[in-house]
Amino acid sequence: MQSLQQKASEWSEVDPNDAFAIDEANLFEKLGLQAFINLSTNFYNRVYDDEEEWFRSIFSNSSKEDAIRNQYEFFVQRMGGPPLYSERKGHPALIGRHRPFPVTHKAADRWLQHMQQALDSVTDIDEDSKTKMMNFFRHTAFFLVAGDELKNQNQSVALACKHAANKPAAE
Numbered sequence: 597m598q599s600l601q602q603k604a605s606e607w608s609e610v611d612p613n614d615a616f617a618i619d620e621a622n623l624f625e626k627l628g629l630q631a632f633i634n635l636s637t638n639f640y641n642r643v644y645d646d647e648e649e650w651f652r653s654i655f656s657n658s659s660k661e662d663a664i665r666n667q668y669e670f671f672v673q674r675m676g677g678p679p680l681y682s683e684r685k686g687h688p689a690l691i692g693r694h695r696p697f698p699v700t701h702k703a704a705d706r707w708l709q710h711m712q713q714a715l716d717s718v719t720d721i722d723e724d725s726k727t728k729m730m731n732f733f734r735h736t737a738f739f740l741v742a743g744d745e746l747k748n749q750n751q752s753v754a755l756a757c758k759h760a761a762n763k764p765a766a767e
Contacts, residue, residue, distance in 0.1 A: 600746065604739035607701070615735030617728045624677030629668075631720045632675075636668035639714035643707075651706050654697050675729075704737040 605612055624632070644660050646652050655663060669680035697703075711733050715726045 600739055600742040603742035603745075604735050607738040607741065608734040610731045610735045612735070614728075614731040616732070618675050618732045621725075621728070622676030623725055623728065624672050624675050627721055627725060629672060629677070631718065632668040632671045632677075633664070634718050634720060635714055636664045636671065638717055639667065639711055640664045642710040642713060646706070646710070648706070651703065654703060674732075699740045699743070701738075701741055704741050708734060708737055 601612065604610075605615070608615070640655075640660050640663050643655055643663075644652065658666075666681065666685070669684065673679050673681045712730060715721065715730060721729070
């Protein structure tokens, strides 16, 4: 059975060494807080203006301002900066925090499309950093898809067990 990381690498087509190249350089130190705020703002402007209702609805329980803050604080923390996200919200626990949402291949592709466009449009992030970040984002998006599929498998097993438990015993 493949691990979530193995599935993420296979589905994202990003080698784990490339996915975690962000750990070799402190991108927060290199880019500064404002670059992450700009990226997240640009990204969520695209998400909340997306023409596909099914995609926008994934984010409907959050204000755009909260979504921007959650994302840039996570990015800052993950890419070498202070633990802003954990200080405010606790451990990131990405799969658990994304559990309520339909994190499908289609949703990951759409998310990545917006993130690539946001990265392409921000001018305060250099090309090498953009490549490292996008590899991390691709891998992480499909890590979340793998986690969502595992959640759905576990729910199916639980429902099957519950269904079986309600059957009368064979005589």
